[in-house]
Amino acid sequence: RGSTCQGGDPVSKMLGVEENVPRKDPGDAESGSCKPETPRPTQEDQSSPEDHPPRLIDTDNDASKLSNEVGMNHDFHMEEVLPPSSLEGKVKEKMHDAFWDHLKQQLSATPPDFSCALELLKEMKEILLSLLLPRQNRLRSEIEESLDMDLLRREAECGDLHVPHLSKRILNMMTLLCAPIRDEAVQKLENVADPVCLLRGIFHVLGLMKMDMVNYTIQSLQPHLQEHSIEHERAKFQELLNKQPSLLDHTTKWLTRAAADLATLPPAGPDAPDSSSVACPSPNGAADSPVPVSPAMVLSQGFLNLLLWDPENEEFPETLLRDRARLQELESQLRQLTVLAAVLLVASSFSGSVLFGSPQFVDKLKRIAKAHMEEFNSRPEEAMLTVSEQVSQEMHQSLKSMGLAALSSDNTASLIGQLRSIAKEENCVRSVIDQRIHLFLKCCLVLGVQRSLLDLPGGLTLIEAELAELGQKFVNLKHHNQQVFGPYYTEILKTLIPPSQALEAEVASL
Numbered sequence: 001r002g003s004t005c006q007g008g009d010p011v012s013k014m015l016g017v018e019e020n021v022p023r024k025d026p027g028d029a030e031s032g033s034c035k036p037e038t039p040r041p042t043q044e045d046q047s048s049p050e051d052h053p054p055r056l057i058d059t060d061n062d063a064s065k066l067s068n069e070v071g072m073n074h075d076f077h078m079e080e081v082l083p084p085s086s087l088e089g090k091v092k093e094k095m096h097d098a099f100w101d102h103l104k105q106q107l108s109a110t111p112p113d114f115s116c117a118l119e120l121l122k123e124m125k126e127i128l129l130s131l132l133l134p135r136q137n138r139l140r141s142e143i144e145e146s147l148d149m150d151l152l153r154r155e156a157e158c159g160d161l162h163v164p165h166l167s168k169r170i171l172n173m174m175t176l177l178c179a180p181i182r183d184e185a186v187q188k189l190e191n192v193a194d195p196v197c198l199l200r201g202i203f204h205v206l207g208l209m210k211m212d213m214v215n216y217t218i219q220s221l222q223p224h225l226q227e228h229s230i231e232h233e234r235a236k237f238q239e240l241l242n243k244q245p246s247l248l249d250h251t252t253k254w255l256t257r258a259a260a261d262l263a264t265l266p267p268a269g270p271d272a273p274d275s276s277s278v279a280c281p282s283p284n285g286a287a288d289s290p291v292p293v294s295p296a297m298v299l300s301q302g303f304l305n306l307l308l309w310d311p312e313n314e315e316f317p318e319t320l321l322r323d324r325a326r327l328q329e330l331e332s333q334l335r336q337l338t339v340l341a342a343v344l345l346v347a348s349s350f351s352g353s354v355l356f357g358s359p360q361f362v363d364k365l366k367r368i369a370k371a372h373m374e375e376f377n378s379r380p381e382e383a384m385l386t387v388s389e390q391v392s393q394e395m396h397q398s399l400k401s402m403g404l405a406a407l408s409s410d411n412t413a414s415l416i417g418q419l420r421s422i423a424k425e426e427n428c429v430r431s432v433i434d435q436r437i438h439l440f441l442k443c444c445l446v447l448g449v450q451r452s453l454l455d456l457p458g459g460l461t462l463i464e465a466e467l468a469e470l471g472q473k474f475v476n477l478k479h480h481n482q483q484v485f486g487p488y489y490t491e492i493l494k495t496l497i498p499p500s501q502a503l504e505a506e507v508a509s510l
Contacts, residue, residue, distance in 0.1 A: 104196045107163065114156035117163055120199060122149055124170055127206045131177045131213055143173060167198050174205065179212045226480075233484045237319070251317040251485075252492050258302035259496045262293045295493040300445040303478045304438060307331045319485040326477055333470050334441075336373045337463055338434045342422045343369045344462045345429060347391055350407060350415050355398050362462055364394055380423035388419035433459055437467070444471040445478060 103120070106113035125147040132140055146169045155161045174186050185205050192198040218225075241247045306320065306327050316324060344365060348356045355361050368390045376383040392415050396406045407415065421427050436457035443452035449471040453464060460467060482489065 100196055100200050103199070107195060111159050112161075114161045114163075117161065117199075118149070118152060118156055120203065121147060121152060121166060124202065124206060125149070127210060128170070128173055128177065131209060139173070139176065146170075146173070163199070164195050167195065167202060170202055174202070174209070178205070178209050179216075182209060182212065230480070230483050233322070234487075237485070237488075247318050248488060248492070249318075250315045251319050251488065253315055254305070254317040255298060255302055255489065255492050256496060258305055259293065259298045259493075261305070262297055262301050293497060295490075295497060296446075298493060298496065299482065299489060300442060300478070303445065303474070304442055307334060307438070307441070319488060320481060323477055323481060326473075330470065330474055330477070333473075334434075334437060336370075336376075337466055337470060338430055338437060339373070339376060339422060340366065340369045340466070341433045341437070341459055341463045342427070342430045343387060343391065343419060345433065345459045346418045346422070347395065347415065348462070350411060351395060351399070354402075354404065355395060356462070358398075361394075361398055365391055366463075368394065376423075381420070384420045384423040388416040391419060392416055436460055440467060441471060441474055444475050449475055 099116070103116045106116050125143060128143050128147075129140065132143075147166070152161060152166075171186060171189055175183075178186055182205060185208070189198060189201045189205065192201055237247075302317075306317075307330065309316065309327070309331075320327065344356075344362065347365060369387055372383040372387050375386075392407070392412050395415075396412070399406050418429075422430050424430075436459060439457055440452055440460060449468055452471065453468055456464060456467070
């Protein structure tokens, strides 16, 4: 995620190109720098009104998208928009290398050419000023005086511009303004002697400091953005509902099905075939007496059903159209974790704690499996053949390095065979893992993520960190959606659940 700014980077200015650069403060307009566009959150529903004429929730503008993303994701933060490994990132790196090489040539010339250096110093001054709080008047005056551009231009014309001295001044100001997490990076720059390398390091750390300020501001505003997002989404939906009274038909069918699922399923243990649909067991695993169906249970079951939604079924709940892409991404992550956990479970059955007691070894196997997840989606059998061979080889090498006997040829063949069979959807290990992950997600909705992690179903402990991330995303999505559409769910659920004083109180709390 990041903001888009045209010509904001002096490197791009020198080369005459446009580039995506994260900017900090819309108030920068006062200093002549360009304004950022609001960051575009990932995984938004890209449907158009033509795709769902009467049932599309208006996504509105970028500001509402940002508030929605921040409200949904409590750990939301801005970051560089171009991954270094991407083609765009590589092009950006080459452009920057060219700029710094050009700057070095200018400063090494006789007499030196300070044109690029002046543009760079101007940008650094603007960044420093953008990091100041309104009350920091003394620092503002110090920055303006130390980096007086008119004075610096006159010095450059006379050939008296002392770039290393100015760099040291900037470093001193950065020490006062940076977050504690950047102290070490600033201190390392104090030992850089080459003037161009120093300027490049300063510019890089200043960019990090800008993003630190942006993220701090976002976190400070999160409660207000979240409240705005809830009110805005509900108001836009109500506008559509006023025009289309049938706009909740699919939502009603969705909740009706969830209530029917809960009412018709018999009590089952966590390993039963339908365990993903039953109420979350108590943390100690004891069998509880049947619990009456409640609104919270119906809503949780409804969200679990969305992770199994048939893409051909067009009756997707209207209240979740905006979150459909997010739910599809969660479903994809769930499938990947199912395969990953199945691979680890099968492999561990051949070596037990001898190898799997080492977190480093487990991480190696995770990297092997994760590297082939995209291929697994299109060619599962080929992907699992590669994974099985690499896993067995890694186990062989690890046992050998520990001075232990390697797997026999029969065990190796059995290991490879069992791993390859994970490619089949009906594979029993994969099926059990899938049920247990669904049960974990159900527990997350009922008990919360941290409490659910205390009593993970068997076979899931090796993917605890990945499950925690998936569970938190799922809980955040459900919580935000419930806050927005709770009043509508309340009215629907009242018609689905036999009334009682206790249930009515719970409905009112949705």
